[in-house]
Amino acid sequence: MIDQVQRLGHETLSVLASLGRSGIFLLQSLWAWPNLRTGFPLLMKQLHSVGVLSLVIIVVSGLFIGMVLSLQGYTILVDYGSEQAVGQMVALSLVRELSPVVTALLFAGRAGSALTAEIGLMKATEQLSSMEMIGVDPLRRIVSPRFWAGFYSLPLLSMIFSVVGVWGGVLVGVEWLGIYEGSFWANMQAAVDFREDVVNGVIKAIAFGFVVTWIAVFQGYDCVPTSEGISKATTKTVVYASLAILGLDFLLTALMFGDF
Amino acid sequence: MDQSSDAIVRIRGLTFRRGERYIFNDVSFDIPRGQITAVMGPSGTGKTTLLRLIGGQIRPDAGTIEVDGANIPDLNRRELFDIRERMGMLFQSGALFSDLSVFENVAFPLRVHTRLPEDMIRDLVQIKLQSVGLRGAVKLMPSELSGGMARRVALARAIALDPDIMMYDEPFTGQDPIAMGVLVKLIKSLNRALGHSSIVVSHDIQETLSIADYIYLIADAEVVAHGTPHDLLAEESPKVKQFMQGLPDGPVPFHYPADDYLSSLLDPEVRR
C-alpha cells in the first residue's frame, strides 16, 4: 500500500520534472534563434525533410478523406433532397476540423517521430556532446532549425490538405455523383466564412505545429541515449503529440466556435 | 604534485555524485602543461565523467576545476562556449556529424569560429586531414568510414582550431592493432608538433604507458596512485599491481558483491 503511494508520488514528481525541463528547453530553444547567415541554410534543409517530404502522405490522405466525406455526405443528404449541401459539408468539416487535426496527427507520425529519432541518435552517438565541446550550442544548431521548420510546415501542409480534400470532394460529388457544380460551389461559398472558418483553421494548425514539434524535439533531446531509450522516446512523441493535438483541438474549438 | 607551478588544469577537492554513489570524492590533481597526461582506472570509475567535468558539460557537487585560471563551474554559458574553443575532445565513438561529409566535419569548427575565406578553409582542412593521413577520404561520408578512420577524422576535427588542451576519451577501445598503433603515434606526434597539453583517458595499459608522460590511477572515487609510467610499474601496492598487470582477482574483486553463494543456491526465494 505504502509502496503504491510512493510510486504514485514518484511518478507525479517525475512528470512534473519533465514538464519543467521541457518548458526550460522550449524557452532556451526559442532564445537560440539562429542567426540569418548560418541559420537560413539549416532551416531550408529542415523545411525540406520535415515539410516537403511529408507532402506525399498529406496529399494522398487529403484526397481520400475529401472523397469519403463527399460520398458519405451524399448518401445521407440525398434522402432529404439536399445533396447540394455536400460541398458545404465537405468544406466546413475539412477547413474547421479535419485538415488541422488529421494533418497534425500524420505530421506527428511522419515528421515528429523522425525528428525525435534523429536528435536521439545524435545524442546517443555523442554528436550533441561533441558539438557542445566544439563550442556550438546544439540548441541553436540542431534543435532550433528543426523546431521552426515544423512550426512553419504544419500550417502550409494543413492548407494543402484542405485544398486537396475539397478537390477530392468535387471529384466524387460533382464528377461521379452528378451534383450540379454551380450549387455545389455556391453552397460552399455561402457557408464557409473566411474569418471564422479559414483563419481559425489556420490558427489551429499553427498551434498544433508548435506543440507537435516541441514535443518531438524535446523527447529527442531528453531521451536516454541508448537504442531502447530512443525507441521509447519515439513512441512517446507519437502518443503525447496525438493526445495533445486532440485535447488542444477541443479547447480551441470551444474557444473559437463555442458561445462563451 | 611537483608540476603544480605550471599546470593547465588544476583540480581541487572535486566531488561528484551520481545519486548516492560517489564518482569522485574530494579528488585533487594537476594536469601539467605541454605534456601527455593519462588518467587510468577500471571501467566505471568515472574517467569519461572527468573529461565532461573539465569540458563543463556537467557540474561537480563540490570543488574547483581551473582551466588556465578560470574555474569551469563558475562560468556562464557564453564564457563556457568561449573556453571550449580552446579545448579539443576526441569522443569514444568519434561523434562525427553523420549528415556532413568528412570535409564539412573538419571544416565545421573553422566555419563556426572563424570568418576565413573558403579557399583558406579548404587549405586548413587539407592540412589537418593530411596530418592524420586521411586527405584522400575528404569526400566520403562518415557512414563510409571504418571505426579507426572515423576516429582519425574526429581527431582532425578536434585539432582544427589548434586547441590548448586535447582530451582523448578511450581512444584505443574497440580498435584493431593497426588502428591502435596509428592512434598512439598520432597522439604522441600531434602533442609534440602542436605543443598542446593532452589528457588521455584509457584503460589500455600498454598503449597508454607508451605515450604518457605522467599517469593518474583512479579507483574507488579517489586517486590511488600517480607518477611516471616507470614509477607506476614499480609500485608495490596491491591495487595498482592488480590493475597494471591485469590480474583477474585482487583488491578489486572478481565477484560483484553478493550474499553467500551456497545459501543462495539452496534458497528458493532468491531467483527474482
Place this chain on the structure above:
Amino acid sequence: MRIRTLEIGVGAFILAGCLALAFLIINVSGLRASAGADTFTVYARFENVGGLTVRSKVSMSGVVIGQVTDIRIDPDYLQALVEMKIDKRVDYLTTDSSAAILTAGLLGEKYIGITPGADLETLSDGDTISDTQSALVLEELIGKFLFNKVNE
C-alpha cells in the same frame, strides 16, 4: 546540385501552401463582405427573433448586404434589439425601410430581409429601423388560425 534541388523543393512547397491559402480564400470561402471596417451599424427591434442568430445574413432583394452582429433584449422596450453591420456601399436604405425576419426554405436558417421605402432621407450609422416584422413562429400561427376559426 543537391542543394539546388532541395531549395527548389522547399520553394515549391511554400508556394503550394500560399496557393492553397489563396484557393481557400477565393474559392472555398468566397470571401464576402463580413464584419470589417467598411460597414455601418443599424439597429432594429423585434417582438420575436425566433431562430435568428449572430452571423445570420442581412439581405435585400436576396442579395447579402451585411450580417447580424449582436442580439440582446432592450430593457426600455422589452423587445429584442438586433444589431447588424451593413456594407458601407449600400448607402441608399431609406429611413422608412422595413426589416423582416425570414426563413430560407421551409426548414432553413433565419435571416433578415430589408425592404427599402420611399423616404428621401437614408439610414446612417447608429440609426434604428422602426418598421419591423417578427419571425414567424409556427405555434403562434396555428394558434391565430384556430382563434379566427372560433370567432367565425
